[in-house]
């Protein structure tokens with residue numbers, strides 16, 4: 001039994017092999033690089049997941065695949081469907097919040113380029129929504145800070161995201177994107193949305209509540 005976070009019930013549960021593991025794809029078992037694949041059933045909700053295991057050189061396996069697959073750990077396999085985490089961005093205008101959620105889900109699904117490009121677009125849309133409609137992304141980030149909508153420390157970090165996405169936006173996929181870079185960008189996008197929309201909303205709610213209490217006390 002393998003431990004793995006189930007995409008369906010989201011619990012870290014034991015998974016039992018269903019049927020036999022196999023090499024898949026054209027000329028299965030012959031090419032120098034091969035993908036092994038096996039189906040597993042969650043012991044709690046009975047949802048089926050597919051575990052993938054790429055082999056550089058399947059011919060070098062010292063034991064049959066069905067035996068080998070019993071020796072691996074759950075975190076050594078790539079699982080599909082993967083557990084996709086999601087996140088809502090309350091108090092953010094719908095068209096921006098939906099794109100931000102999509103960026104978050106891209107990162108969670110290991111689509112790092114997509115995550116960064118979308119996060120960049122979310123920053124740009126946030127500027128436009130606040131009347132900053134002209135200039136490059138660089139100018140818009142500067143204008144957001146000048147208007148006091150984002151903190152100076154966030155402004156500097158936002159320029160980092162801009163630079164990271166810049167090459168990709170112009171068709172240059174030079175350097176591979178790491179999971180850490182993508183996660184940093186998603187966190188930073190969250191900080192910007194917090195500065196511009198969420199934090200002011202919380203403060204305004206607190207002020208309204210205090211006002212209501214004051215008025216109640218005067219009666």
Ligand SMILES: [Zn+2]
Pocket residue numbers: 006007008009010011013042043044045046047
């Ligand atoms: Zn499950």
